[in-house]
Amino acid sequence: MARVFRSSANLLCLILLQNYYGKSLQQESSNIVDFFEEESEIEIRYIFGKCEPPSSTKVVSSLQFHQFTHSDNKNPVATVLQLGKTHSMHRPALRRLTIAKILTLNVFDLTKCQATQISNSVHTLLKTSRYFHKANDHHIFILDNDQLNSLPIFDPPLIHVEKKVAIHIENDHIKFQTLCYFCNELDMRQTSSSMLTYSDKLTINKLLSRLFPVTKSTFHGRTFRVSCSTNVRVRISLRPKGDGTWILNPGVFEKLATHLIQKFNFTASLRHATGGGSTGKQLPNGTWQGSVGDVYNEDADIGLLGANSFERAQLVLSTKPFEYQSVVLVTGKHYQVLTWKLLSAPLGKNVWIALAACIVVAVLFIFLMQFFFKNFILKFFTYREKSKVRLWRNGKLVENILAAFFEQEIPDLKPKNFHELISSNYDWGLDWVGDIAYLVMKSSNQSVVQTVFRKMDIHRDSTLCLKEVIVRNYACITYTTLVDLISARNFSNVAKAILKESSFSMYTAAISLWLTKDSPLEPLFNDVIGQLVSQGFTIKFLDMFTSMMRKGRHVWEAALKKEGKKPPRILSEEQEAGIQPGAVKISWKKIQGAFLFGFVGLFVASVGFLWEFKKNVCNSVTELT
Template structure:
């Protein structure tokens, strides 16, 4: 600050400035009552960004501050039906305060007060959601791949099956080589290979060179896909799956969450009430009002409820009330950024203070001190929580935190479902295999009736060849020729 402000600057000449504070924004300022010798109630800074800012500005501009919460419970201000303002804006307009720290700027407020062009920070609307309980579902077996990948796998199965059958048709053979039953069984063999290749199981399949070539490439595809699947499924089945929370207002409107606004009145309330955006209009139609910040975040933590608030206020409340000793919390702020508004001090119209504080705040923001003071405030808050924990007060523990060192039955729910499904499927395959064997025996008998002499014994697993020479009686003619007539008979 010494480099930003001239040391001998004496603009306000030890004047007392009455400053109204918006204490309903505890992320930026908190006050406390102090003892007074008079009946007048006096306040002082307890913590917050505005404390660091105003104390530094006091030194540089040579003035003192008289701070107090704004009328009406520390609100920034709402316009009543009779045309008067409440809160911080009401204090500035009526002359109760020389300056108000701080207000979100909008067109309606600009008509009644002047705000600095030196903006302290920007605030945005977002919403906080809680971490939902873990889900252990048998549907986890489908989670390693997306829906598109599963569709591609099914199409690949059908395509590979068709290619194998097409390639086998290129083998030159007579139309009467195989019966209908054996043709069906060969198709089943092809389908069995296509599927079991993804389970890395060997299947004997006969065919020409083209079929064998395609089989090698398809086995490689099955190896890659099965390796990827097994690498994912182990962690998914053994550890919990947490449902994804909405990330923006469009997803919030389409989800099964309920939602509530933390403010009744003010720019955020007017945004939802007067907006022509279809999403915001839908949210307004089903929106609750939950002005109690602690209760709003507590509901978000324990149920499918979304607390709509300013991002900075949500960060502060979560760090203070809903974090454990490691700084982790069940409540998180969505990445959505809506209705970005500037936060500046407010003064009366044509007040001389506007130029002085405009210059001072601009230099402070440009130097990065605003962000630095916010981090300092959060660090002091963390240290206070640490001291309180050492004195016996414990940190807020995560509701859905669990010890993953010991696996329980619910962790293996998907595995047991797969076991039941696999056992049932094995029984079905066992029955089909017996039916298939009976068809094979019948097909062998059918083909054995009208086999050609060079095909006999082709369809049987064991072949026995016996050569017997039957010697006939010698006839007179045979004696003369001194020869024997022999005949070979094949028995199978």
């Protein structure tokens, strides 16, 4: 009869086959059933079994028992793969509208297999078979005496399985060896073992507590290998220590990493991700670099950090997003540059033609209107032949027409999206913060995105990309929240005010940590990250880091001023004022000619006005007198 033990807290079960030992646990059967809930689906896979299946499976009504026998001691690897394909159809489905969970027990009866066969079959089963690679599976191994130390249960990938138990049978003694990923306070590869016999007076609760210790929320100082995507410098960077190791520089994700390290009490062995600190890039030969490739190739336990994508999700597991980043356009605040080029440069040839045509039409309309009024309207009224205000009135009309054209507001020519960008006179570049934006634009099927991708510059330094925005008509394709960080560290307040983010977003990326598939670290990290995000600590970390960068710059500038030095500028004063390079700036030598012509024109206009006033007004007064 199958004996099933279950912990209601962790859904942990253990199967013992009675025909391995003479004494039974009949007196405990009534207590065992109480550990099951009717909502739970229990599925048992009996693998490599030499015993007949139990004649009765009345432990619970929802219990499903399937036996798969490896006969004739042939290739265990082929049997495992075939087993996974055959058994996939037997997996029960989740009940709807319930909180039911499927508990799957993989019972490995390895008493007929040799050590090498055990190693190959178990390794293949848990690493390559997608049917058994489930987070809710629990594994039980039944061993002979000489197999107790030969089974590679301490090596990857078995070490990544959180809930597992090895059972050693010798006569009527049963040795239960519990293998937990992080529940032992000593080295990770050690286990807590106990020799149990039927004569031991153990209750069900004590038995379960000894076989399946409660999962601890601490790693007891164990070391995890962490691959850091250091090309995302505004998010995470490393600095060397004297002993050859690396530590995190202050930053947004440094706060997250420090919080996780302190929360779970583990040591992080930091290293730069392959591919120059890449987040994740697939090479032409199909291999992956970056933190994604390091975690996938089992060279690292944790990848810090990266943006999720469909290709990456097939390789590694991502935690809950710590933040969301959108790809936006950053343009400069346009200033009017006072140069001689303003007389002609702002207007194209077609604009000049249209302006001349409008003036001609307006003048003709005015004279035709006067002709119409004079011949058809004013002949019925008495009026002077020469009006003293007629010439002045016509001039004011023309002046008002020209003023209405030139004094209108300058249109906002800054591009706000990719469609406006490719049709503008702007150049543009991509701020290379990780690889995801580059890969998304490269693989896009939209013609507009492809045009932007072909003509864009690549900036490995975010500061240089934003500098181009300030000094000329340039658009920087970058991520939100980065503008404040870069400007707080490198730019003055005047230059920072020039940078403007568009509301357009080409792509929104979920930024998270990388873990191996079915890693037991996922639920623990997800709980902590979920709490941080829901309580708004993501924004707080960002604000704290931005304020720290701005304060650090002010302290540095104050220290230089005390020494009688000026802080070096990334931008010149003229560039910060919005003057584009190559423009002809107005100097006094050039502007004095304009004043001379202005005074000459004012003198000629005054003489003409006085002559017109004498001719029209004074003569009229003389006639009246």
